[in-house]
Amino acid sequence: MSQKPSIPKGTRDFSPIEMAKRNYIFNTIREVYALYGFQQIETPAMENLSTLMGKYGEEGDKLLFKILNSGDCLRDISDEQLLERNIPRFAACVCEKGLRYDLTVPFARYVVQHREELTLPFKRYQIQPVWRADRPQKGRYREFYQCDADVVGSESLLNEVELMQIIDTVFTRFGVRVCIKINNRKILSGIAEMIGQADKIVDITVAIDKLDKIGLDNVNAELAEAGIPAEAIEKLQPIIQLSGSNEEKLATMREVLKDSEIGLKGIEECEFILSKLKGSLNNPIELDLTLARGLNYYTGAIFEVKALDVEIGSITGGGRYDNLTGIFGMPGLSGVGISFGADRIFDVLNQLDLYPKSAVNTTQLLFVNFGEAEADFCMKVLQSVRAAGIRAEIYPDAAKMKKQMSYANAKAIPFVALVGETELAEQKVTLKNMETGEQQLLTTEELIKCIMHNVEWA
Numbered sequence: 286m287s288q289k290p291s292i293p294k295g296t297r298d299f300s301p302i303e304m305a306k307r308n309y310i311f312n313t314i315r316e317v318y319a320l321y322g323f324q325q326i327e328t329p330a331m332e333n334l335s336t337l338m339g340k341y342g343e344e345g346d347k348l349l350f351k352i353l354n355s356g357d358c359l360r361d362i363s364d365e366q367l368l369e370r371n372i373p374r375f376a377a378c379v380c381e382k383g384l385r386y387d388l389t390v391p392f393a394r395y396v397v398q399h400r401e402e403l404t405l406p407f408k409r410y411q412i413q414p415v416w417r418a419d420r421p422q423k424g425r426y427r428e429f430y431q432c433d434a435d436v437v438g439s440e441s442l443l444n445e446v447e448l449m450q451i452i453d454t455v456f457t458r459f460g461v462r463v464c465i466k467i468n469n470r471k472i473l474s475g476i477a478e479m480i481g482q483a484d485k486i487v488d489i490t491v492a493i494d495k496l497d498k499i500g501l502d503n504v505n506a507e508l509a510e511a512g513i514p515a516e517a518i519e520k521l522q523p524i525i526q527l528s529g530s531n532e533e534k535l536a537t538m539r540e541v542l543k544d545s546e547i548g549l550k551g552i553e554e555c556e557f558i559l560s561k562l563k564g565s566l567n568n569p570i571e572l573d574l575t576l577a578r579g580l581n582y583y584t585g586a587i588f589e590v591k592a593l594d595v596e597i598g599s600i601t602g603g604g605r606y607d608n609l610t611g612i613f614g615m616p617g618l619s620g621v622g623i624s625f626g627a628d629r630i631f632d633v634l635n636q637l638d639l640y641p642k643s644a645v646n647t648t649q650l651l652f653v654n655f656g657e658a659e660a661d662f663c664m665k666v667l668q669s670v671r672a673a674g675i676r677a678e679i680y681p682d683a684a685k686m687k688k689q690m691s692y693a694n695a696k697a698i699p700f701v702a703l704v705g706e707t708e709l710a711e712q713k714v715t716l717k718n719m720e721t722g723e724q725q726l727l728t729t730e731e732l733i734k735c736i737m738h739n740v741e742w743a
Contacts, residue, residue: 295419295427302645306634307430309644310459310627311412314432317455318410321447323434326409328391331382338383340390340582340612342487348417350427351380384416388433389582389609389622396437397613405438412627425598426628435622437610442554445586445605446561448623452590452601453566455625460639462593463568463600468576469555470583470604472538475548476524476574479541480517488513493525494577498598501525524574531559531572538574554586582606588623592633600629650736651693652679652702653686659704666702666714666729673733677702693719700736 292298299307315325331352338346385391388411396403412432419425434451436444449465456463470490477486488511492504499507504525508518524541527534535552542548555572562570578587585605592600603623610618634640650670652663663679670677680689693701703715703724714732717724727735 293427295421295425297426297428301647303631305645305647306640307627307631309640310630310634311430311432313458314455314625314627315410315412317451317458318434320454321408321434321451323408323410326392326395326411327413328385328388328395328411330384330414332385332391332394334381334383336394336613337386337390340609341386342491344491345386348419349386350384350416350418352382352384354381386417387415388413388431388624389435389606392433392435392622393609393620394613396618397610397615400615403438406436406444407438408434408436410434423597430627432625432627433622435620437618437620440607440619442557442586443561444621445554445558445588448603448621449558449562449570449588450565452588452623453568456590457567459630459634461630461633461637463590464593465566465568465570466573466576466589466591467555467558467570468573468587469551469585470577470587471547471551471554471585472542472574473551473577475542475545475551476521478545478548480520482513482517485511485513489521490577493521493575496525496575527574531570534572534574535559551585558586578602578604582609584608586621595633595636597629597633599626600633601625646697646699648676648678648696648698650675650677650700650702651689651696651698652677652704653689654680654683655703655705656683659709662709662712663702663704663714666704666732669729670733670736673737675733675736702732 318325334349334351337349341348392409392411396407410433412430414428414430416428419427421427434448436448449467452463452465473490474483474486477483477489482489489508492507492511495507496504505518508521509515524538527537529537535556539549539552542552559570559572573589576587576589578589583604584607587604588602589599590601601623603621605619605621607619608616609620610616652660652667654660654663660679660683667677667679680692690701699719701717701719703717705715708715708726711726713726713728715724715726716732716735725731725735
């Protein structure tokens with residue numbers, strides 16, 4: 286008995302309707318990126334592991350999908366090494382490549398490789414899949430698309446301001462209410478200094494970034510487990526739970542971090558971004574001191590977006606990184622970027638039923654096939670209809686009328702064109718509105734006008 290086919294956990298098939306919805310997401314984001322002067326690039330699905338390893342922290346490295354070397358990958362592996370069952374060491378010997386974890390590190394590699402061809406500041410966007418060997422759960426997949434926009438070669442905070450405007454514009458177009466959260470890694474570094482744990486900044490940020498997911502008690506337990514003293518954890522509590530307006534939070538933190546140069550710098554950067562955006566966004570923007578963004582390469586402003594009407598994780602994130610290209614031999618090139626999580630946005634739009642009909646209705650007009658002579662006439666009309674930009678098709682077989690109409694209903698085709706003996710004699714088409722059931726006998730020009738302008742039926 287043959288095995289029933291399946292797909293790996295954490296991956297999904299997408300039907301034609303689902304693909305139409307996904308393309309609506311990609312096209313909306315693509316259009317907004319273009320409005321702000323971003324240009325599209327693509328990079329390979331796999332990168333050398335030397336490019337990927339060490340860029341995402343210890344937790345990120347564990348989630349990299351590694352690819353076995355082609356050919357006899359065990360050629361240089363001894364029996365002793367196999368018996369050791371040391372997976373990391375084994376993988377280092379037999380894997381030279383891996384699937385990309387995100388689009389930012391490959392982009393940094395791209396910038397370094399193509400530096401002489403680029404005009405700085407370089408504004409790129411990239412819409413491609415990424416892979417993470419994570420535990421699949423609701424809203425978290427092993428294969429998913431990211432829609433990134435980055436600016437490199439400019440330290441201006443106006444880039445951060447425009448990225449927040451892009452986020453706001455995209456979700457306004459989608460009709461999704463969101464809260465844009467902002468923080469700064471310099472503020473987090475200042476907090477670590479203030480509690481006397483500057484060397485534990487990574488442990489602190491990794492822990493408090495999980496506050497929404499695991500709660501305060503578990504965050505405190507994780508901090509203690511990382512070796513942070515109880516006194517330092519106690520000092521963190523009022524900061525983690527700080528409330529009030531953005532201005533009130535910044536004023537409080539300015540006092541708390543008055544002796545931290547780097548902390549005050551972070552506050553100044555947040556104040557600049559928030560002041561430039563004041564009154565210009567459709568969605569709220571909130572300073573959230575628990576926002577840490579787990580990736581180690583962020584050095585300045587960091588962002589995250591939460592949907593207000595759906596229980597799901599972050600649907601967009603990003604931040605400023607000053608040292609990423611330095612890892613590849615090009616120090617001093619600052620960058621800032623955002624990434625829309627297309628798969629989570631797909632789920633949000635599904636739950637809220639926010640897809641416009643035009644995005645999911647593929648074929649607009651179906652020609653019923655009554656026979657060879659009628660089909661020949663329909664094919665000529667089809668040419669004119671398609672030339673006008675109307676999405677149309679003809680049923681390929683002269684099947685029973687019921688079968689063809691069922692096909693139209695199954696595909697949610699709004700209009701059906703009927704050409705029988707009478708229509709053929711008059712060189713016209715009967716157009717049926719599948720929603721109302723009303724019919725009209727029209728010339729080809731009238732047919733096109735009726736569908737294009739969606740006129741009221743007589």
